[in-house]
Amino acid sequence: MSTNRIYLDWNATAALLPEAREAVLDGLDLCGNASSVHREGRAVRARVETARRQVAALAGADPAHVTFLAGATEAANLVLTPDFRMGRRAVTLGGLYVSAIEHPAVFEGGRFPADRRHEIPVLPTGVVDLDALDAMFAAHDKSLGLPMAALMLVNNETGIIQPVEKAAEIVHRHGGLLVVDAVQAAGRMPVSIAALDADFLILSSHKLGGPKGVGALISRGETLMPAPLVRGGGQEKGHHSGTENVPGILGFAAAAAFAADDIEARNTRIAALRDRLEDGMRAAAADVEIYGADLPRVANTSFFTLPGLKAETGQIAFDLEGIALSAGSACSSGKVGESQVLKAMGRDPRLGGLRVSLGWATTDQDIDAAIAAFAKIAARRRAAGQAA
Secondary structure (H helix, E strand, O other): OOOEEOOOOOOOOOOOOOOHHHHHHHHHOOOOOOOOOHHHHHHHHHHHHHHHHHHHHHOOOHHEEEEEEEEEEHOOOHHOOOOEOOOOEEEEEEEEEEOOOHHHHOOOOOOOOOHHEEEOEEEEOOEHHHHHHHHHHHHOOOOOEEEEEEEEEEEOOOOOOOOHHHHHHHHHHOOOEEEEEOOOOEOOOOOOOHHHHOOEEEEOOOOOOOOOOOEEEEEHHHHHHHHOOOOOOOOOOOOOOOOOHHHHHHHHHHHHHHHOOOOOHHHHHHHHHHHHHHHHHHHHHOOEEEEOOOOOEEEEEEEEEEOOOHHHHHHHHHHHOEOOEEEEOOOOOOOOOOOOOHHHHHOOHOOOOOOEOOOOOOOHHHHHHHHHHHHHHHHHHHHHHHOO
16 A cells, blocks of 8 residues: 555545635735725725636636635525526526536536426437437426526536537527536636636636635626525625635635636646556556547546446545545545446446546656556456456
8 A cells, every 4th residue: 555645536626726825825814804895895805806807717707797606516506596587577497407417516406496407318428418408498388487408518527528519509599598517627628608608607616726615606697697595795796695705715716817827738738647547547457448538528537437346446446555536526425326427328327437537736656656556456356357
């Protein structure tokens, strides 16, 4: 067992950037309340608004349309609701359509009642079925209200980039709204709410190297907005009441600025590391299956199965070798279970999907260690099979 730990679970949470740590510590020393009108309050407000511009820039958005929240899950629960407002007029959404591979924060349907939630199937490749989406929206009963679709831009397990722009054309042709979970995409590919033609975009700080517990909901405009999830003093233009988490927001903004800077060069380096890892795994076990390898993926993610190796067994084996990786999505308080994504793809969810995800601090030595650990685990599997 290795005495040095290697972290390869960046899709679960990224290591805190030094710039984000410094920004958080700076924010902790600011004593004013951003809602106060005195000099101290105005100084804090100015810092929050600068941060809003930095986060907006990462998503190609208008800073006025960025709402800071306590993470992506809260953003999903705010926007996934049948209750919207257009000025003072109430607008009802009649149904929510989510793909079968969504993160649980979206898949659970937010504030929509169970009978108004619908699952969009995916193709065996792990890509959302656009023909099914079109048929479901065509059949939607508009007397119940407008339809809403919620789709992730990048799948958190496979890293496969979803055809969101094509989905947007379908959704808007049928008069619906589109919510895009860009949590795993931001910083790993260019993201623009306008280019995606999304109505709402969800971001998370800690996936970028910022602090945990802060995120954002970004809208294309503010004519049509969801009914508030948290009511009170009317902060964030009434969309999310409560005193702003200033240290978290400043850390989030620092991470967003880092993520937006020199993204192509950073991802070229990370993609080379991922490709070398996958080549090493194939050399050690010819029957390893790597999902999405022939499809557009973000640079940092590799999701694979090794026949005969259960997900929990594989995760523990890597952990004993000093390597932290994930058995799918880290979204259920430490549970290791069947992969929702593999099941949606029509595969046996008990196959044991393991996810390696890389980040800004991943090194060549980390990849060498991961390949060596995989080869050792694959050899033990072969030996166990021969003994049987």
